[in-house]
Amino acid sequence: MDLSRAREYEWNGRVGPFTIMLTDGVFEPTHTSREVAEGLNINPGETVIDVGCGSGVLSFVAARLGAGKVYGTDVNPEGVEFARWNADRLGLGHVVDVREGSLFDPLVGVKADVVIGDVSGVPDDIAAVSGWFPGGFSGGPTGSEVPVAMLQAAEAHLVPGGRLYLPTGSIQDENAVLAAARKIFDDRMQQLRERLLPLPTKIGESAVVRALMDSGVVRLIRRGSRLLWRLRVWECTLPPA
Secondary structure: OOOOOOEEEEEOOOOOOEEEEEOOOOOOOOHHHHHHHHHOOOOOOOEEEEEOOOOOHHHHHHHHOOOOEEEEEEOOHHHHHHHHHHHHHOOOOOOEEEEEOOOOHHHOOOOEEEEEOOOOOOOHHHHHHHOOOHHHOOOOOOOOHHHHHHHHHHHHHEEEEEEEEEEEEOOOOHHHHHHHHHHHHOOOEEEEEEEEEEOOHHHHOOHHHHHHHHOOOOOOEEEOOEEEEEEEEEEEEOOOO
């Protein structure tokens, strides 16, 4: 592991503060990470899958909330390496098992009580101008493609009555994501969190954002000279056996 480029990041969200190590090649926790963390309900001893775990911060939150086992996955090899290292540094290596691969691919046969579905959900064109996603791991042309793929695979990895925590945003094709979720969870979806977040001016004024707004893919809110997007966090529950 090359630590020469690593820097400290202090998580002051739920169950914090604690410090993890990141590089520019590892996805940094965001406002979405914090909102998902606030919405999580983890019962003692539950098994959790954190899909697209990035630095591992939500895996660590789940572990500190009492999860018995947490499986994190990420397609970014450097992210996996640092998530494993951070787990050991925090004394959570015996609980958190981070595996490299796309979505649920590294978890054949693994079922969980909880899935944390905070995967990349920003349109590729916005991700390209924002620089938010190291290595280009964004959410697809409309920002819904990766979350929808995650949802379609999630049911096979949840036990009856299992819960999935899903962030959605008006910065993506949110309707497509929610339609995919409702096919699986029907009316067993509860909105837990909602927040308006500003879009940086250089991104809001870009041609790609204007094109996505004109096409109806993204739905941004104008307040004076600023554009804002709406973030929501959902708890989606499978029916019991």
